[in-house]
Amino acid sequence: MLISTAYAQAAGGAGSSSELFATLFPLVLIFAVFYFLIIRPQSKKMKQQKAMIDAIRRGDKVITAGGIVGTVAKVQDGGEVQVDIAENVRITVIQSTIASVISKTEPADKSANDDKEKDKKSKD
Known part of the structure; x- marks a missing residue:
């Protein structure tokens, strides 16, 4: 006969731990590559954007x-901003x-406000 007899292969086990690791x-x-190159930088950028907003x-x-450039006139409750x-x-x-925020205004100096209040009280 020209055709050889085919035998069924024995059932394989669970395999060794090195095969599972491989x-x-x-x-x-x-x-890991996706996390460090895509997910992590994007979440950092989102946190920075939220902090900036x-x-x-005013x-x-x-x-x-x-693409509209303007100056903040009023920050309202409810997440709305009036822009001139x-x-x-x-x-x-x-x-x-x-x-984005092009330029930030300096916060009002607390000591300057205190001086103004003192001047008002001394005038009264």
Whole structure:
């Protein structure tokens, strides 16, 4: 006969731990690369963006996501910001649509406010 007899292969066991490691290692390595190159930097960037948006105050010069450049006139409750974009032109935008802050205003000096209050009291 020209055709040899085929025998069934014996059932394989669970395999050794080195085989299991060799099959799972590439998956773990891929996840680690994705985490350090994509997920982690993106979450840091999102945290910085949120902190920047939360720190917006009156007088800050901002750029909206639509490309409108203006100065913050008023920060309202509910996540809205009124922005002056030209003389006598004020628009209301959602605070989360602000893409970046060009220039920040200096916070009011607390000692200067205290001096003004003292002057008012001394005049009375």
